[in-house]
Amino acid sequence: MLINREQQRVIDEVEQNILLLASAGTGKTNTLAYRVAHLIEGGYAKAENILCMTFTNKAANEMKDRIQSLVGSPAKAVEISTFHSFCFFVLQQEGKRNETLYTDVTIFDEEDCKELSEPYRPGKLREMSFANIIGMVKEYRSLYGFYSDDLVGDYKRTIDRLQKEQRPAIEQQFSSFGNVLYSELHDFLNHGHEWIAAYDENLASVHGLDFTDLICGVHRLFQDPVVRERWSSRYSYISVDEMQDTGVLEYKVLEMLWEGNHVLLCGDYFQTIYEWRGSDPFRLLKQFDADFKPLKIIFYENYRSNWTLFTMAFKTLQNMFPDLVGSIYTELPRANSERKGKPVLIKGCKNSYLEGRYIYEAICALPKDANIGVLVRDNKKAQRLSDSFERLNNEKAEDERRHFMIIDEFKFFRRQEIKDVMAYFKLLMNPNDSVSAKRIIKRYVAGIGDARIAAIESPETRQVGLKLTDFMDMPIFEAEPYAKLVSGLENHEVVVYDVESTGTDTSQDRIIQIAAIRIDENGQVLETFERFINPGVPVGQSEEVHGFSDAYLKEHGEEPAIVLQAFKEFSKNAIIVGHNVNYDVTIFTNELARHNLGNPEFKAIYDTLDIYRRFYPNLPNHKLGFLASEFPINHEPTHNAMDDILATSQLLIYAVKENIVPTTTGRMVAINKYKAAFTNIASQMATLRRKAYTELPTQLLAYIMNQMGVLEYYKSHGEVAKVEHIRDLYRIMEKLDAAYEGPAGLARLNQILQMAALTAGEPAQQVRNEDRIPIITIHQAKGSEFDHVFLAGLNEGTFPSPFAIAEGREDEEKRLFYVAITRPKQELTITFEQTNIRGRAVQPSSLLNYMPRDPELVERRY
Incomplete structure (x- = not known):
């Protein structure tokens, strides 16, 4: 590639912030790729300290390919992603510390979210308008900084302020053929805060986030100076492409990453086509100019079109x-x-x-x-x-x-047949995803109609601690769901545990402390396990959370394999309990694999976060600290693993005595009433779950199609074209699988699900008939x-x-x-x-x- 004068200035400038104005066809992508190569090869930054934001996954992939062609394998460490992908990455990483965010959280696109918001939509208001108004209120709650433990109150304050300051924008969403739906608008202004909070609770109950939650969640996390510093110090060079399409809240999130770093913003005023989504390029670029005094560079030469x-x-x-x-x-x-x-x-x-x-x-x-x-x-x-x-x-x-x-x-990923098949994968990764469960049931499972689903999801069934997804899992057919927990307490088999680690990435970070207690039916501690590990890598900023320095771990920590094996023995055949325990289980499993120590040998796993969400869905939040203050227990969690498990154990005993045991009979009645209809699909899902640990995603798709009745369904309904689209999905999964370099098993499948969720709004991939x-x-x-x-x-x-x-x-x-x-x-x-x-x-x-x-x-x- 021949580099012109302006492009060379962008490539060479490593000290000043840059505001790059680059119109269509001016070689922007190549220039940014050459700049990243120059930063790496010139020793100005390590690849992992470079962050490149793009507007679409297509642009991100093009950028990755071009950088890799210039610098080879180091390019893989450069963080190149869309803004939504980056936010999801942050939320996943911070899931352990943010106790109300499940570590198995999944993204729900707007089609899935309709299912969860539909009960609250005013009758004449369009689905899209209701989705827009929900997103608007959520974003403005963040912009106004209304962050408290009272979610309903936060939304009420937000709507009241919006009514005063943004009345025309609200009325616009309640317009139909030029007329404002005043009755629906009145209902929203009076009850909208309750509707949106209930919708959020529905999302939380299925371990889901919508696209607005990705941005708002990170914005809230970054209000904490420690979290913000952890992420801003991770990068030294940040570039943001298509800046003109960035919304105000997105800009505020990015802005919190910029302090002390080298920033390049790239955009074109004249390609701003998303103002209706909230982008405001003139204001934002003016703000960037005032705050960061960037070097302004304009690309004048067009390489795309003829004269x-x-x-x-x-x-x-x-x-x-x-x-x-x-x-x-x-x-x-x-x-x-x-x-x-x-x-x-x-x-x-x-x-x-x-x-x-x-x-x-x-x-x-x-x-x-x-x-x-x-x-x-x-x-x-x-x-x-x-x-x-x-x-x-x-x-x-x-x-x-x-x-x-x-x-x-x-x-492509929003086609009915693709979403239906992907629902199997989503349910594998997130067993609480009732939206996916209903998709599967309604399309492919005979004998379960809307009335039965409604009965299972009724308040009466929920009050005994049951959800629809429980019937999609075999354990409910083997024993009452909490039988192992109750008998485990009586038999002194319950182990409450927590880990502290060098970070929040369960596949890469290392455990530095394991704390566990074995308790009896009254919560009395029978046996204690607390050991420190010298991880062999720096703890970095995680010290700010757990308080253990490299020096402390060097002195008090043991070899990882010794402690891991010891805890594997301590927890053998135990009933494991934790608050948001999926993180602790996953990182322990990965650590065992890293040291060739096999798999955990737990008898069962229970999560107090899940238990309290089931029995107390309307609490302002379900963080361990809040629950400890709300319920009659006498131990305060502190983010030290031992303190946290003592609080968790007392919350567990309270829930067992007050909620789980008293509802046992009601739960068994409900299970016996409904379980026969689910026997076949639950058995199939159990087989699919076993296969997911060893087989490729394409093999799982073949099993779903051929053995779980999906292919036969479309053939019998004369919908052969839909089968062709599912074959397209197979080809996409094949390509993604070939490019995947992470660990096998569910992590491989999770990567595909993330891609599907985050590219759902982009044009379909042409996987066959390329002409x-x-x-x-x-x-x-x-x-x-x-x-x-x-x-x-x-x-x-x-x-x-x-x-x-x-x-x-x-x-x-x-x-x-x-x-x-x-x-x-x-x-x-x-x-x-x-x-x-x-x-x-x-x-x-x-x-x-x-x-x-x-x-x-x-x-x-x-």
Whole structure:
């Protein structure tokens, strides 16, 4: 790659913060990759101390590939991720310390979240609007800093303040065809705080987080100076791409990482197309400029498009935003290529049918291997074009047809059949995921209807400590769920334990203390185990949490294998109990594996966090410290492992005596009433769980399809196309599995689930029929490029969107148009209809008026 002057400045600058303004096609990704290579090879930073944020997973993968091609294996240590992926990583890492966040937490996309929020949605309010208002309240709770243990109160304060300061924004979500739904709005203003808190509790009960929780959760964690310092000191060089699409709360989270580090923000004012999601680039970049005094660098040279396309796009931009363009660019941008291409063609077609035919025939005139994209403003237009192309294909011989792929709002991982199959995997990783359990039951399990599910999820059943997911697991068929715990206390088999470690990554960090007590039925301590380990690695910042220094562990710590083996013997055939115990079990299991000591030999595992969430779902929170103050126990947890387990043991005894034993009969009645219907699926899930520890994800998928009745279901329902999509999933999993380098077993599967959740909002991966031509919205096309672009549906009333105009977002529609016309490298064709479906005349988009009148740049045929 030839490096120009501005790019070289970005690569070489290692001291100052940088504000980089880089428009489409200016070589930004390559430049950032070369900069990272320069930082590593020049010794300015270790790879693990470099953080690169991108807007999409596609961009993250491109960045990884380019850096790896430059520096090889060290690139793997560079943290390259989307903002949501980074937040999820932080929450997972901090799960042990944040006691109310389960360490097996999973991400629920908006489709899954509908299930959990639907009971509270006002009748006439659209699902999307309700999701938006929930997200808005959650974000503003964080922005207002309303963090207390009273979740309902926090949300009430937030909504009351929003009502005063953001009333128009709230009313916008309660609008239907231009009219405000005042009855629904009134209900929300009076009860919305209760609804959102109940929705949050539903999420917590299934060990889930929504996308807003990822940001809000990290923002809250970073309020703690110790946590914030732990993460900001982890990195020395941070770059954030597509900064113009960052929301205010996202910016505040990032800002807390920047102090003392070298920061590069990269963006383009004119590609801001997510203001409706809360991005505010002018304000945020101005704030960055004031706070960090960055070096401003502008990329002027365009490498993507030929001279004609580049000149057309820039002149259009000048016409749309003359003052802003003049204030940003101190010199005129230029095309690197002097090669001229065809003028942009704007073609008026008599009607929608002829528009589709014109585009189809123009595509057929291009070589079959041409790189083509069909761009539209909305999915409705995409669907109409797809239908037209399908009809036109039927007029041609098979070898002359062109195949298209519509990339709709739901994308690959949001297809019903993909979500249904992925539900099996999600339930494997998170046995509390009732949303996935219901998906499986409703689609593939005969004899369990909505009435039975509702009965199991009723308050009466929940009051005896049962959940739907309990019936998807074999233990409930073998004994009453708490029988082993109660008898274990009587037989003195219960061991309450906790570990302290060098960090919160269960696969990488090391245990430094194991503390455990064996107790009787009254909570009396019968036997104590407390040993320290010299981990052989520095404890780092974890010392601030547990208080044990490297020097202390060197003096008092033993060899890891000796202590681990000793605790394995101490806990053999024990009933293990802990608060958020999954972390402690997982890291202990991984440590045993690291030292070739086999697996733990526990008889059963119980979590006091889960117990108290079941029996006391409406508490403000379920942290160990809060529970210790709320219930009549006489021991205070301190984050020392021994102190924490003494408090946990007393909470356990209280719950057993007050909740578990008194509800035993009611629990058995409910189990006997419902369990027969679940026998087969529970047995299948047990087999799947066993396989998950040894088999590849693709093998698990084959078992689900062939042995658990999924393939037979789709064949019997005549839905063979859905089977093809599941085969696509198999191919994706195959590719991911080949690239995966972590530990085998469930960790491998978890990586795939994270990818599915975090890419659910991105365009589908083309895993078969790679020659299919995408029909894609402009929002989805951002970051993509094609040799030939057909931009369809440029009619007034369609593009610009009438909703955007009504909401005063006309400038955003202009920027969206600019994004569209900067996607092609060789040729651009723009089409519109002249009459609508009723035969009435319709106007071309007013956006076309901003395009230059020079016939060398734009040809108009209408």
